[in-house]
Amino acid sequence: MSDGVLHKAMAPLVAPPVFDFWVQKINRTLSWERPLARVVGREVTARGTVTLTLKANRHFRGYAAGQHVPVSVEVDGVRLTRTYSPVTPWQGDRRLAITVREVDGGKVSAALVHALSVGDVVELGPAFGDMVLPDGGASRPWLLVAGGSGITPLMCLARALLAENPSADITLMMWARERADLCFSGTFADLRARHPNLRVLPVLTRESRCLPNELSGRPGAELFAAQVPDIATRAVRACGPWGFVETVSSLLAPIAADFDSECFTPPPRATQAGEAVTVTLLRSERQVQVPAGAPLLESLEEQGVQPAYGCRMGVCNTCVCDKRAGTTEHVYNSEQHAEAGPVRLCVNAARSDITLDL
Amino acid sequence: MKQSKSRPLTREQVDQFGAELDALHTRVRDDLGQHDADYIRRVFAAVRYTEAAGRVLLYCWFLPPLWVLGVLLLGLSKILDNMELGHNVIHGQFDWMNDPYLRGRDWEWDIVATGDNWRETHNFRHHTYTNIKGMDDDIGYGLLRLFPEQRWRPFYLFQPLVAVIFALLFEWGVAIQDLRLGRYFKGKMAPGEMAAAFRPVGRKMRRQMIKDYLVFPLLGGPLFLPILAGNALANIMRSLWTYMIIFCGHFTADVDVFPKSVMNGESRGQWYLRQIRGSSNLRGGKLFHILTGNLSHQIEHHLFPTLPANRYGDIAPEVRAICRRYGVHYNTGSLWLQFGQVIWRILRYSFPSKPVPVNRVRLLAE
Numbered sequence A: 001m002s003d004g005v006l007h008k009a010m011a012p013l014v015a016p017p018v019f020d021f022w023v024q025k026i027n028r029t030l031s032w033e034r035p036l037a038r039v040v041g042r043e044v045t046a047r048g049t050v051t052l053t054l055k056a057n058r059h060f061r062g063y064a065a066g067q068h069v070p071v072s073v074e075v076d077g078v079r080l081t082r083t084y085s086p087v088t089p090w091q092g093d094r095r096l097a098i099t100v101r102e103v104d105g106g107k108v109s110a111a112l113v114h115a116l117s118v119g120d121v122v123e124l125g126p127a128f129g130d131m132v133l134p135d136g137g138a139s140r141p142w143l144l145v146a147g148g149s150g151i152t153p154l155m156c157l158a159r160a161l162l163a164e165n166p167s168a169d170i171t172l173m174m175w176a177r178e179r180a181d182l183c184f185s186g187t188f189a190d191l192r193a194r195h196p197n198l199r200v201l202p203v204l205t206r207e208s209r210c211l212p213n214e215l216s217g218r219p220g221a222e223l224f225a226a227q228v229p230d231i232a233t234r235a236v237r238a239c240g241p242w243g244f245v246e247t248v249s250s251l252l253a254p255i256a257a258d259f260d261s262e263c264f265t266p267p268p269r270a271t272q273a274g275e276a277v278t279v280t281l282l283r284s285e286r287q288v289q290v291p292a293g294a295p296l297l298e299s300l301e302e303q304g305v306q307p308a309y310g311c312r313m314g315v316c317n318t319c320v321c322d323k324r325a326g327t328t329e330h331v332y333n334s335e336q337h338a339e340a341g342p343v344r345l346c347v348n349a350a351r352s353d354i355t356l357d358l
Numbered sequence B: 001m002k003q004s005k006s007r008p009l010t011r012e013q014v015d016q017f018g019a020e021l022d023a024l025h026t027r028v029r030d031d032l033g034q035h036d037a038d039y040i041r042r043v044f045a046a047v048r049y050t051e052a053a054g055r056v057l058l059y060c061w062f063l064p065p066l067w068v069l070g071v072l073l074l075g076l077s078k079i080l081d082n083m084e085l086g087h088n089v090i091h092g093q094f095d096w097m098n099d100p101y102l103r104g105r106d107w108e109w110d111i112v113a114t115g116d117n118w119r120e121t122h123n124f125r126h127h128t129y130t131n132i133k134g135m136d137d138d139i140g141y142g143l144l145r146l147f148p149e150q151r152w153r154p155f156y157l158f159q160p161l162v163a164v165i166f167a168l169l170f171e172w173g174v175a176i177q178d179l180r181l182g183r184y185f186k187g188k189m190a191p192g193e194m195a196a197a198f199r200p201v202g203r204k205m206r207r208q209m210i211k212d213y214l215v216f217p218l219l220g221g222p223l224f225l226p227i228l229a230g231n232a233l234a235n236i237m238r239s240l241w242t243y244m245i246i247f248c249g250h251f252t253a254d255v256d257v258f259p260k261s262v263m264n265g266e267s268r269g270q271w272y273l274r275q276i277r278g279s280s281n282l283r284g285g286k287l288f289h290i291l292t293g294n295l296s297h298q299i300e301h302h303l304f305p306t307l308p309a310n311r312y313g314d315i316a317p318e319v320r321a322i323c324r325r326y327g328v329h330y331n332t333g334s335l336w337l338q339f340g341q342v343i344w345r346i347l348r349y350s351f352p353s354k355p356v357p358v359n360r361v362r363l364l365a366e
């Protein structure tokens, strides 16, 4: 289904869940309006890491290299969404590849790495992220700095640069604990053979003995100075866990020609009851401060926001509202919930900064 | 007038009673998973397949048994869509799945009443103010006198007839319930206000009429009339069934109605107590429970309206055991027994009855 004239004309007559039910008997990625993708390839790219190739339906609008795509899967009946960064630039064939590393105790990463197989269907969301290439970027020198699975958007950037300019000057430093954790070794060997100005430097923090082409140690000023003496001329992009990106940013942002970064784990933030948290209201385009631990409906009303409500005791579902991010806590049984999804404002309190579709 | 079958409890007992039910709720909530997700998707699929089969068979007018089967299947589909699927999804029972196609807030169903009106009259008013006279419009739907607490008027003498017509047109009654026509006719509502309230309802009615009584019959060409009749019969079949089940939920002989004063400082435990005392269950097999949308577990549903209905049967023995320990009457019986009592109420209270003292119903012992 394209979003064309026919689609618009038929919209009032179609109940999307019913439409999807029937067309998915033919093909499980057909949908009235949801961006679905089928797993068409699966490859183990490092220890505990797989690269999944997905073929998206026509509702997925693509992405720019360096952006990230929300991926939803159902785990034990609950639809969970996490963000992944495609590792290949978006082309006309509607395919994207994501590389997922299993996180300890992680729900979605475990499902993607272990449970998903070729033929399964996942849902995608609209791509986002600002770490994209500037116009004419392929003609300047680059330093890409990756920590762990943060290699993914940088891999995409490198491929996009090389596609535009096969002799682009790119240095890529990728940190991992041990050699077995390094992704894309084969791909890099392949790329280096064709692109003389691509330099790939694996840096290992826990490997006992390094090979000639490998480095060891954590990110530090000396390491960068030794490996990338011309840093002042380079545009730097860094990606990885929050702590890693903080370190790299403090070292390189002041001295590089240009610096941008993205982190995969948000900074940890615990809140005590009573502490102020920020509620971002997407539809009303507002932000308000409310006390953590207090029922959201009351707190929002005190801030002059007027959500629809009914029973005010968790029965009628009138005040239910889509939580896009953040942790909430049920006021009756103190259970915390960190996943996106519908929450009843009258019986849930914020336990972190949260974003509501309100 | 006989006394309530539940004994009044002390405040501490009510609190303990509430805490036990809260704990039960949390336990089930934590256990929800793939099994429940698969269940509601199977119900959704059953609605689709029975509808498709029913509609196709309606075109077999020349083989009457098949046409009759078509009516039954379409009626079955509408019953499932209305009760086990729509009613339960609209409560938000499957919101935890975070599936955009199973969200209570956005759900629309195959009935002339709009999902939005239902969310207001049923999810909010009926479930919050259950069996409180003057607050819960479901007590007689402004049309019937079912309790001695309701004031008698001569109009109620026609009640047995009115009740039958209401049953046949139940989906239409539900559709206009939120408009509160009574207030309009008493001049308490401006015509403009009424017109605005009616607009979405009218749109939904038109949509349903066009679908069932125009588009599908026209697709049958010369079979226009038999197909139209089949759709009408299926809708009536659904109306009668839902009417019967819903009336059995709150209008059997031993349920209590409450004065508005019960709401003053009502605790969670008291709220639970009122839900149980205002509701009655139906006994039956698995298929029967599914066909009633598990409203046969009306008590469990009223305690936990946002828990998936497929769980009510599992927790019913525990709810019943808790009730027994606190001396709270757990009202259950076969469909025929319970519906017999409903019919008795419809007949009995069409005639005047001795007024009852407002505080006949006591929740607390002191």
Ligand SMILES: Cc1cc2nc3c(=O)[nH]c(=O)nc-3n(C[C@H](O)[C@H](O)[C@H](O)COP(=O)(O)OP(=O)(O)OC[C@H]3O[C@@H](n4cnc5c(N)ncnc54)[C@H](O)[C@@H]3O)c2cc1C
Pocket: A068, A082, A083, A084, A085, A086, A098, A099, A100, A101, A102, A103, A104, A105, A106, A107, A108, A109, A110, A149, A152, A153, A241, A262, A263, A264, A265, A266
């Ligand atoms: C912009 C962006 C892009 C991303 N791109 C990729 C990608 O290309 N490939 C990829 O594998 N991942 C990527 N991630 C991380 C990914 O979105 C998930 O956070 C990750 O897969 C864990 O999800 P989970 O459901 O398995 O873990 P959860 O069940 O959410 O969490 C389980 C435990 O792991 C911790 N945890 C969560 N995420 C991480 C993490 N990233 N590192 C360490 N601990 C964590 C949690 O605090 C929790 O204790 C990206 C994240 C962001 C924000």
